[in-house]
Amino acid sequence: MSAPTILNISGVNKRFGGLQALSEVNVKILKGQIYGLIGPNGAGKTTFFNVITGLYQADTGSFELAGKPYSPSAPHEVAKAGIARTFQNIRLFGEMTVLENVMVGCHVRTHQGVFGAVFRHKAARTEELAIRKRSQELLDFVGIGRFGERTARHLSYGDQRRLEIARALATEPQLLALDEPAAGMNATEKLALRELLVKIKNEGKTILLIEHDVKLMMGLCDRLTVLDYGKPIAEGLPAEIQKNPAVIEAYLGGGH
């Protein structure tokens, strides 16, 4: 029996004025996969992320998350529905501690929410302790457990990326959507990131990944979709994608 479908999206179109940023995009991601989205600059990758996480509204498209119809809406609702994302430009609470950043992520799934935590009702205190413990476990999992009390903005670049991933995992997502997590990383940091993503996959999580480093993607992804000028030009296994003439043309041809 094949794995259940986590994300099933079809017929997505998105236009900005005269520009067709997404054109009939279909993506189907199975549980436990690392699914890659690649394409030259401006191909529509981030727009696709923005559409599935409710930052942009698609002109058309049908969306299913873990077998249920899903309508991308406000970011908090999207997190509750089960999609957690990171951004090309790191978005942390820079003045909060590393641990607190992850705790914020955990509150998506709590009963008391952030207000309960602030006013310190008794039930909230108990929940808060559990959240602290869970957050520390997540920091340990991504490899920055020793920095919990540091101010987030004092972490190294690579560790800030890990923290973003820990915070996203804290929302207990069905799908972890990572937008260029290796951007700006050196070779050692990239290698460590790769190991972390494999570790997350081995926990049974499902990952949707945008990344410019094609070599990294080919080694990491179970399947990929290639976008070019908003259109899907190929879908398949890394070995199929690598020898697809349309993909080679999109990357090496004169259009970009």
Ligand SMILES: Nc1ncnc2c1ncn2[C@@H]1O[C@H](COP(=O)(O)OP(=O)(O)OP(=O)(O)O)[C@@H](O)[C@H]1O
């Ligand atoms: N809010 C917007 N308004 C108008 N045009 C936009 C908007 N967002 C994106 N675009 C345009 O849509 C196209 C796709 O952009 P997008 O950022 O999704 O590409 P990308 O594949 O993520 O590129 P990169 O790899 O450079 O991040 C581009 O031509 C971009 O200029």
